[in-house]
Every structure is written in C-alpha cells, then in structure tokens.
Amino acid sequence: MEIERKQADLIDHYVKQASSLQGSSLPILILEATSNPSLFAFSEILAVPTIAQLEGTGQSVYLNMLRLFAYGTWSDYKKNSASLLQLVPEQVLKLKQLTVLSMAETGKVLPYDQLMQELDVTNVRELEDFLINECMYAGIVRGKLDQLRRCFEVQFAAGRDMRPGQLGNMTHILSSWLATSDNLLLSIQEKIKWADTMSELDKKQKKDYEDKVEEAKKLLS
Amino acid sequence: EEQVLIIREKVAELYESEGEWSKAAQMLSGIDLDSSMRLVDDKFKLSKCVQIARLYLEDDDSVNAEAFINKASFLVSNSRHEVLNLQYKVCYARILDLKRKFLEAALRYYDISQIEKRQIGDETIDEEALEQALSAAVTCTILAAAGPQRSRVLATLYKDERCLKLKVYPILQKVYLERILRKPEIDAFAEELKPHQKAFLPDNFTVLDRAMIEHNLLSSSKLYKNISFDELGTLLGIAPQKAEKIASRMIYEDRMRGSIDQVEAVIHFEDDTEEMQLWDQQIFGLCQSLNDILESMGNKGL
Amino acid sequence: DNSLIRQVSSLLRRLPAIESEKFQDDFL
Numbered sequence: 001m002e003i004e005r006k007q008a009d010l011i012d013h014y015v016k017q018a019s020s021l022q023g024s025s026l027p028i029l030i031l032e033a034t035s036n037p038s039l040f041a042f043s044e045i046l047a048v049p050t051i052a053q054l055e056g057t058g059q060s061v062y063l064n065m066l067r068l069f070a071y072g073t074w075s076d077y078k079k080n081s082a083s084l085l086q087l088v089p090e091q092v093l094k095l096k097q098l099t100v101l102s103m104a105e106t107g108k109v110l111p112y113d114q115l116m117q118e119l120d121v122t123n124v125r126e127l128e129d130f131l132i133n134e135c136m137y138a139g140i141v142r143g144k145l146d147q148l149r150r151c152f153e154v155q156f157a158a159g160r161d162m163r164p165g166q167l168g169n170m171t172h173i174l175s176s177w178l179a180t181s182d183n184l185l186l187s188i189q190e191k192i193k194w195a196d197t198m199s200e201l202d203k204k205q206k207k208d209y210e211d212k213v214e215e216a217k218k219l220l221s
Numbered sequence: 222e223e224q225v226l227i228i229r230e231k232v233a234e235l236y237e238s239e240g241e242w243s244k245a246a247q248m249l250s251g252i253d254l255d256s257s258m259r260l261v262d263d264k265f266k267l268s269k270c271v272q273i274a275r276l277y278l279e280d281d282d283s284v285n286a287e288a289f290i291n292k293a294s295f296l297v298s299n300s301r302h303e304v305l306n307l308q309y310k311v312c313y314a315r316i317l318d319l320k321r322k323f324l325e326a327a328l329r330y331y332d333i334s335q336i337e338k339r340q341i342g343d344e345t346i347d348e349e350a351l352e353q354a355l356s357a358a359v360t361c362t363i364l365a366a367a368g369p370q371r372s373r374v375l376a377t378l379y380k381d382e383r384c385l386k387l388k389v390y391p392i393l394q395k396v397y398l399e400r401i402l403r404k405p406e407i408d409a410f411a412e413e414l415k416p417h418q419k420a421f422l423p424d425n426f427t428v429l430d431r432a433m434i435e436h437n438l439l440s441s442s443k444l445y446k447n448i449s450f451d452e453l454g455t456l457l458g459i460a461p462q463k464a465e466k467i468a469s470r471m472i473y474e475d476r477m478r479g480s481i482d483q484v485e486a487v488i489h490f491e492d493d494t495e496e497m498q499l500w501d502q503q504i505f506g507l508c509q510s511l512n513d514i515l516e517s518m519g520n521k522g523l
Numbered sequence: 524d525n526s527l528i529r530q531v532s533s534l535l536r537r538l539p540a541i542e543s544e545k546f547q548d549d550f551l
Contacts, residue, residue: 004526011526043525105536125455132444137400146446148487153446155503157536159529170528173535496546503540510534514527521524 003139003158010039018048027062034069035090042070043161061085070161073099100135104157112150222258246276267296267305274312283319304342319417323365327374330358359389363396364432367439401440404458407433434467442490450486
C-alpha cells in the first residue's frame with residue numbers, strides 16, 4: 001500500500017487541476033499525468049466531469065489515452081495505435097509497467113517468454129533489468145526472478161484501476177475468501193472441541209483404569 | 222637538548238613549508254620525549270606525537286603515523302586540550318582508514334562529524350570539515366565488508382538528515398536499500414575515493430571492486446532465486462569467474478546463503494526462511510494489508 | 524473509492540498465501 005500512499009497526493013493534485021481547467025489545457029494535463037513516473041492510477045482523473053466531457057469532441061483522443069493508461073496494456077496500445085496518439089518514452093515506460101501489473105493479476109508466476117512478448121523485449125537481460133529497475137525498485141511489484149525456470153514469481157503487485165465489470169468478480173473472490181475463512185474457523189473450533197472431548201474421554205478412561213487397578217490391589221491384599 | 226629541540230622544530234618547519242612531510246616528521250621524531258635530562262610535560266609530548274602523526278599521514282604513511290598515535294593514546298585520556306584530542310581522533314580515524322579497517326574508521330569519522338562545538342580553543346570547526354568527516358564515514362561504511370554491523374552503521378547514516386546533502390548520498394541510499402549498483406554509479410563513486418581505497422588486494426581485486434561486487438551479489442540474492450554466472454557477470458559488469466570467486470567466498474564465510482552448481486554454472490540463492498515460515502510471513506503480510514485497508518476505510522468514514 | 528478498490532485488488536492477488544510444491548510437502 002506504500003505505492004497508494006505515495007501517489008495519493010499526486011492524484012489529488014491532478015484531479016484538482018482537471019476540475020479547474022477547460023478546453024485545450026486538459027490534453028496537456030493528461031499528457032503530464034500519463035508521463036509522471038510516480039503515478040500508476042488514473043480512474044480518479046477519468047471521473048472528473050471536465051475530462052469526461054472530452055468524449056465526442058476533437059480531443060477525445062486524449063480521453064482514450066487516459067483510458068488506455070487506466071485499464072489498457074502495451075499490447076492494447078499496439079493493437080489500436082492507429083487511433084491513438086504517439087506515446088513519448090516516459091509514457092511507453094509507464095504503460096509497460098502497468099502491463100506487468102495487469103499480468104500479475106492473472107497469476108503469481110509470470111513466464112519470461114510471456115513477459116518478453118507482452119513487453120516487446122528481446123532478451124532475458126533486458127527483461128530482468130526492466131523488472132529490477134522499473135518495477136521492483138520502483139516499488140510497484142515485489143518478487144523473485146527465477147532464471148532456471150525462466151519465470152518471475154510475484155509476491156506483491158500494486159493494484160491497477162478497476163476495469164468496468166471487474167467489481168463483480170472481486171466481490172465474488174472476497175465472498176469466497178470470507179466463506180473459506182469462516183469455514184476454516186469453524187473447523188478449527190470443531191477440532192478444538194473434538195480435542196477437548198477426546199482429552200476428557202482419555203482422562204475418564206485413565207481414571208477408570210486406575211480405579212480398577214486399585215480394586216485389584218484391594219482384592220489381592 | 223633544549224637547543225636540539227629548537228633546531229629540530231625549525232628544520233621541521235622548513236621541511237613542512239616545502240611539503241616534505243615525512244622529512245619534517247622524521248626531524249621531529251628525533252626529539253627525545255622521554256628524556257631524563259629535562260622535564261617534558263604530557264601536553265607537550267601529546268602535541269608532538271600528534272603533530273608527527275599528522276605529518277606522516279600527509280604522505281599516507283599509516284605505519285609510522287600509527288607508532289606515534291599509539292604513544293599519544295597513553296597521553297590523550299588525561300588530556301584536557303580539546304584541540305589536541307580532536308586532532309588525535311582525526312589521526313586515529315585516518316590511520317584505520319589507511320589500514321582498511323573501514324568499519325572502525327567509519328565509526329570514528331561519524332563520531333567526529335557529530336561534534337557540536339564550532340569553536341575549540343583557537344580552532345574553528347567549520348561545517349565543511351564536519352561534512353568531510355561525515356562523507357568519509359559514508360565512504361568507509363560502503364567499502365567495509367558486508368555484515369550485520371555494517372548494516373547497522375548504514376542505517377544510522379541513511380537516517381542522518383545531514384547525509385542528504387552529501388555527493389555520496391545516492392550511493393548510500395542504494396547500498397542501504399540493498400539495490401544493485403550499476404557500473405556508471407560505481408565509476409562515479411570511485412572518483413571520490415582516496416588512492417588506498419582503490420588499491421589492489423592480494424587476491425587482485427581492488428578494495429572498491431570487492432566491496433561493490435559483494436554488495437551487488439547480496440542485492441542480487443534479494444531479487445533472484447537463481448542466476449547463471451554469465452548473466453550475473455553481465456548484471457554486475459564483471460567477468461563471470463570473478464563473480465563466482467567472490468560468491469563462493471561469501472557463501473563459505475556464511476555472509477550469503479546459497480549454493481553453486483559449477484556444472485550448470487548457476488548460483489542458487491537460498492532463502493533462509495522455511496516454506497512454513499514463508500507461509501506465515503505471507504499470511505502476516507496479508508493480514509497487515511487487510512488492516513491497512515480497513516483502517517483507510519475507517520479514515521474515509523466507510 | 525478507487526484507491527481502496529486498487530488496494531483490495533492488490534490484496535486479493537496475494538491469495539493464496541503460498542503455493543509452491545515444496546510448501547505442499549512441508550504442509551502435508
């Protein structure tokens with residue numbers, strides 16, 4: 001959550017600016033926000049009315065760019081590059097970083113081949129340098145590089161903006177996690193009860209046994 | 222003896238003015254400080270020892286300087302003369318530095334950098350001198366062999382606000398955060414080093430080489446489960462054999478956990494933690510994050 | 524709240540807490 005703390009002020013800054021700007025200054029703001037090296041969240045800016053009003057205007061291409069950074073990946077950009085603006089190097093870097101975050105949503109072990117394909121990287125050294133310098137050292141992911149198995153094991157990845165329709169899936173995961181946890185707690189309590197019962201039984205048996213021994217001793221004596 | 226003393230001091234002064242530091246030191250060394258012929262007070266003895274040591278240190282001659290600093294160490298504990306005491310401390314730190322006892326030197330430089338007074342006797346302590354001592358402390362800590370004590374000193378320096386201003390701060394930050402240092406950064410750092418800090422060690426590595434490779438190996442072990450020596454060599458900007466040699470020594474000295482598969486030419490970094498512990502840590506981290514979220518929900522009134 | 528949603532999304536990705544073969548053996 002460190003990353004959220006770091007970018008909270010930046011988000012506030014751009015949301016305030018977007019709310020107060022009009023017309024041609026908005027595209028400049030969008031370019032600035034999507035180039036800022038410390039910002040990885042864009043849905044708050046997207047939600048500002050003045051930004052949403054770019055829809056259908058001559059500047060809607062900037063709105064599409066913002067959407068790309070909020071929800072898209074490098075492959076999405078390549079697929080639609082004809083209808084999107086040319087990205088500057090800072091934007092390319094950020095979109096690739098966001099692509100790693102999106103991939104980290106799909107699984108905790110990311111194969112090098114898949115990463116290299118998604119990020120347009122041609123060799124392992126270049127891929128690992130990117131993951132080390134631009135992802136792990138930037139604080140957006142934490143994990144271990146496994147050269148032998150040619151994969152990146154993700155231990156932590158910052159959350160990306162929620163794509164429309166993803167909320168249901170998240171609610172579902174949370175509910176099943178809650179259910180699993182409840183069941184786990186229940187079964188732990190049952191185990192504890194069972195252990196208590198067994199230990200009671202054990203004690204009773206032990207006592208019966210000792211009584212019988214005493215009785216036998218009395219008989220003998 | 223009195224006359225000899227005066228002549229020696231005069232000649233030493235002349236040598237000093239010509240930058241002949243060792244000759245000046247030798248000239249003063251001829252003064253018999255333990256003479257039974259006349260009474261020599263401790264302050265005079267201490268000042269001479271420190272003066273001779275400082276002269277030898279001007280020529281980076283730690284051996285001769287140390288001989289006089291050792292003599293001075295018997296006198297300094299009873300000395301009330303702050304200027305002399307400070308000069309003694311600086312000499313001692315520099316001797317440790319020259320002898321590549323970097324961690325001890327760093328602690329003494331750091332101690333000197335924390336002097337509060339700005340006027341001691343007729344000497345003014347300027348900020349620049351303190352900053353130099355602080356920078357020397359950072360440099361020596363970075364050059365010291367990796368280990369728990371070095372980590373503690375790194376943490377102290379990293380949290381010391383004054384370090385933010387130092388030219389060496391970016392390196393300090395990366396070393397403290399256990400991040401890999403790339404060749405351009407290492408070369409820039411090398412420019413700031415003194416000759417003895419770039420000297421070759423018996424194993425044909427320079428002091429800087431060894432410190433940087435060890436640091437980068439430890440940093441790599443935080444990022445990789447395993448890595449081929451070829452790739453490690455590329456990553457660290459050194460020959461794979463060099464990387465393997467230093468890695469094997471660090472593993473042997475138990476300063477890094479891991480194993481080397483020479484057939485495959487791969488190093489496996491071992492995480493100390495058992496899987497079950499790792500599981501506990503992951504669950505702990507999960508609960509921590511969950512708490513963070515609940516807390517921020519609370520702060521937002523949700 | 525977008526920030527919270529991102530944090531929850533990041534949190535969920537950390538599940539399951541561990542899934543290596545070695546862990547399965549140790550756990551069993």
